[in-house]
Amino acid sequence: MLATTSLKITLVTETFPPEINGVALTLEKLHNFLNISGHRPSVIRPRRFSETRKPELVQGFPIPMYPKLRFGIGSPLRLYQTIKSKMPDIIHLATEGPLGLACLGIAKSLRIPVVSSFHTNFDLYANDYKMGFLSSGISHYLRWFHNQTEATFAPSNACLERLQALGYKNTKIWTRGVDTSLFNPIQKDLNFKSKIGLSETDILLLYVGRLAPEKNIGSLLETFKKARSTLNKQGKNLFLALVGTGPLVGQSDLEKTNGIILPGELRGNHLAQWYASADIFVFPSTSETFGNVILEAQASGLPVLCLNSQATQERICNHHDGILAANIEEFERLLTDLTADKSKRDYLGKNAFITAKSQKWDDIFNRLYQEYCEVIESTKTNFPNKAA
Numbered sequence: 001m002l003a004t005t006s007l008k009i010t011l012v013t014e015t016f017p018p019e020i021n022g023v024a025l026t027l028e029k030l031h032n033f034l035n036i037s038g039h040r041p042s043v044i045r046p047r048r049f050s051e052t053r054k055p056e057l058v059q060g061f062p063i064p065m066y067p068k069l070r071f072g073i074g075s076p077l078r079l080y081q082t083i084k085s086k087m088p089d090i091i092h093l094a095t096e097g098p099l100g101l102a103c104l105g106i107a108k109s110l111r112i113p114v115v116s117s118f119h120t121n122f123d124l125y126a127n128d129y130k131m132g133f134l135s136s137g138i139s140h141y142l143r144w145f146h147n148q149t150e151a152t153f154a155p156s157n158a159c160l161e162r163l164q165a166l167g168y169k170n171t172k173i174w175t176r177g178v179d180t181s182l183f184n185p186i187q188k189d190l191n192f193k194s195k196i197g198l199s200e201t202d203i204l205l206l207y208v209g210r211l212a213p214e215k216n217i218g219s220l221l222e223t224f225k226k227a228r229s230t231l232n233k234q235g236k237n238l239f240l241a242l243v244g245t246g247p248l249v250g251q252s253d254l255e256k257t258n259g260i261i262l263p264g265e266l267r268g269n270h271l272a273q274w275y276a277s278a279d280i281f282v283f284p285s286t287s288e289t290f291g292n293v294i295l296e297a298q299a300s301g302l303p304v305l306c307l308n309s310q311a312t313q314e315r316i317c318n319h320h321d322g323i324l325a326a327n328i329e330e331f332e333r334l335l336t337d338l339t340a341d342k343s344k345r346d347y348l349g350k351n352a353f354i355t356a357k358s359q360k361w362d363d364i365f366n367r368l369y370q371e372y373c374e375v376i377e378s379t380k381t382n383f384p385n386k387a388a
Contacts, residue, residue, distance in 0.1 A: 005373065006038050006039055006040065007034075007039045007040070007088075007089045007090065007369075007372060007373075007376075008039070008040045008041075008042075008086060008087070008088040008089045008090075009034055009039055009040070009041045009042075009088055009089065009090055009091075009092060009372065010041070010042045010043070010044060010083065010086060010088040010090075010091045010092070010103075011027055011030070011031060011041060011042070011043045011044070011092050011094060012043075012044045012045070012091060012092065012093045012094060012095070012099060012100055012103045013027050013043065013044075013045050013094040013095050013099075013100075014045065014046055014060075014072045014095040014097045014099050014100070015027075015045075015095065016028065016043060016045045018048075020244075020265045020266075020267055021210065022119070022176075022290070022292040022293075023094060023095070023119045023120070025267075025292070026119075026176060026292070027043075027094055029177075029179075029361055029365075030365060030368070031043060033361065033362065033365040034365075037365075037369075039369075042056060042086055042088070043056065044056045044057075044058070044072075044074075044079070044082065044083075044099065044103060045057065045058070045072060045099070046058055046059065046060025046072035046099070047059065047060060048060075055078065055081070055082040055085075056082055058072040058073060058074030058075075058079070058099060059072065059073055059074065060072050060073075072097065072098060072099035073098050073099065073102075074099060074102060076102055076105075076106070079102055079103060079106055080106050080109070080110075083103065083106050083107070083110060083112070084110060087110070087112070088112060089112075089113070089372075089376055090112065090113045090114070090115065090372050090375060090376055091103060091107045091112055091113070091114045091115070092114075092115050092116070092117065092372075093114060093115070093116040093117070093149065094116070094117050094119065095119075096116075096122075096141070096142055096145045096146075100116075100145070101145065104145070104148055104149070108148070113150055113375050113376050113379040114148075114149050114150060115149050115150050115151045115152070115153065115371075115372070115375055116145070116146050116149040116151075116152050116153070117152070117153040117154075117155075117174060118142075118146060118152055118153065118154050118155075118159060118163060118168075118289065119155070119289060120289065121287050121289060122138050122142065139166065143166055143167055143168055146163075146168055147167075147168060147169050147170075149170075150170060150375045150378070150379060151170045151171070151172050151371065151375055152168055152169075152170060152171050152172070153171075153172050153173070153174035153368070153371070154171055154172070154173060154174070154289070155173075155174060155175060155176055155289050155290035156173075156175065156289060156290050156310075156311050156314050157173065157310075157314060158289075158309070158310030158311045158313070158314060159289040159290070159311065160172075160173055161310075162310075172371055174364070174367075174368050174371070175290070175359075175364055176290050176292055176295065176359070176364065177295075177359045177360055177361035177362075177363070177364045177365075178292075178295040178296055178298075178299045178356050178359050178361070179299075179361065180299045180356060180357055182268070182269070182272050183272050183275060183276075183296045183297075183299035183300045183356070184272070184276065184299060184300065184301075184353075185276055185300060185301035185349070185353060186276070187269065187272040187273050187275065187276035187277075187300065188273075188276040188277050188301075189273050189276070189277045192273060192274075192277035193277070196261065198237075198239060199237070201236070201237070202236075202237040202238070202239055203231070203236065203237070203238050203239070203279050203280070203339045204239050204240075204241060204277075204278045204279050204280075205224070205238065205239065205240040205241065205278065205279065205280050205281075205282050205335075206240075206241050206243065206274060206275065206278035206279075206280070206281050206282070206297070206302070207220065207240065207241070207242050207243065207244075207281070207282050207283065207284075208243040208244060208266075208271070208274075208275070208281075208293045208296070208297070209243075209244050209283075209285070209293050210244055210245070210246040211242055211244050211245060211246035211247070211248040211249050211254070212246040212247050212248060213247070213248070214285070214287055215246075215284065215285045215287075216284040216285050216286065216287075216307070217242070217248055217284070218253070219284050219328050220240075220282060220284040221253055221254070221257060221260075222328075223284075223328060223331055223332045223335065224238070224240045224257070224259070224260075225257065226332055227332055227335050227336050227339070228258070228259050230336055231336065231339060236339065237259075238259060238339065239259045239260075239261055240259060240260055240261065240282070241260075241261040241262075241263060241274065241278065242254070242260065242261070242262055242263075243263050243264070243265070243266050243271065243274060244264075244265060245264060245265050249262070271296075272300065275296060275297055275299075275300035275302055276300040276301065276302065278302060279302075279303075279339070279345065280302070280303050280304075280305055280335070280338055280339070280345065281293075281294070281297035281302045281303065281304045281305065282305050282306075282335065283297075283304065283305070283306040283307070283312070284306075284307050284328070284331070285307070285309075286307050286308075286309040286312075287309075288309065288311040288312065289311060290311060290315075291306075291311055291312060291315050294306065294312065294315045294316070294322070295315060295356055295359060297352070298315075298321060298322065298352035298353065298355055298356040299352075299353060299356035299357070299359075300353075301349040301350065301352060301353040302349055302352065303322065303323070303338065303344075303345045303348035303349045303352065304316060304321075304322035304323070304348070304352060305322070305323045305325065305331065305334060305335055305338060306322065306323070306324055306325070307324070307325050307327070307328065307331055308324040308325060308326050312324060317351075317355070319348075320348075320351050321348060321351040321352040321354070321355045322348060322352060323338070323348065
């Protein structure tokens with residue numbers, strides 16, 4: 001199929017902007033790219049409270065651990081009629097909840113090629129919420145779900161290898177990009193620290209993401225407290241901004257820890273200013289499938305300090321465009337060293353920006369488009385008479 005062929009593509013997701021998370025923002029960028037490129041994308045998702053009812057919007061129910069996020073449940077008949085009326089060339093399932101499951105069955109019944117993308121290690125996160133007994137069942141369901149589709153897109157080689165080891169079939173890479181016109185060192189505000197009540201000599205650490213147990217926020221807080229105490233003895237002040245929201249918001253460890261700043265959820269130019277105006281980006285999670293925020297920090301010219309994991313190894317060339325700590329103890333030592341070494345921070349930030357500039361969304365989405373075309377072509381022999 002030629003690259004200029006216009007496709008009807010239906011995205012199915014239980015999270016979409018204005019919700020702020022890696023999945024939602026990635027799908028928004030994909031939807032915008034498809035529109036601009038002359039395709040005909042549509043999105044089936046939960047309806048927000050302020051929205052009028054539409055066939056492609058289903059009822060949403062809060063997720064217990066994340067009340068701001070919802071899973072979607074729609075009438076199977078209405079979903080069937082909605083999808084049949086559009087008869088997309090391909091359906092892309094981005095989430096594995098009730099809505100994704102219903103649309104999977106409908107795609108099969110209408111003989112529409114269907115692909116999926118893997119974004120979140122829900123099976124691993126069960127342990128973080130003291131529900132480890134569910135981990136095996138979640139793992140089996142996720143494998144079954146994705147293996148019903150023609151292809152499963154993983155965001156990194158580390159994620160791809162993990163899925164393959166777990167028995168996922170037809171796995172492919174769909175990596176991520178970054179908008180360097182938004183996330184860029186030019187967003188740095190020279191008066192930023194004074195605007196948030198800090199002095200220019202204070203060191204500002206930045207974390208962006210969900211404030212949740214699976215992100216290893218507890219370890220970050222303990223490390224911050226120790227590093228802050230050490231630096232205070234040297235006459236230096238250390239602060240940590242935690243940008244985002246999640247189940248940990250409102251808990252005493254966050255609210256009562258000295259030096260913690262909680263800006264809430266941010267996006268657009270406001271978020272870009274925080275990235276470009278901070279001193280060090282800290283990321284303690286070891287369970288990422290990709291790490292979009294690492295790429296955003298790098299594009300902002302911000303030195304990045306992460307805990308080492310397979311996914312972060314793909315984002316960072318150690319001590320060149322970021323630093324990987326082997327464990328939380330080394331993380332603390334490296335953090336203390338980095339706060340004292342501005343030349344090292346400048347070196348890492350400069351190289352990080354160069355790395356990020358090569359991660360262009362258009363190139364990535366064009367490759368995904370080609371993958372869509374290959375799936376559509378390969379399924380023509382399986383679906384010779386697609387339902388009309």
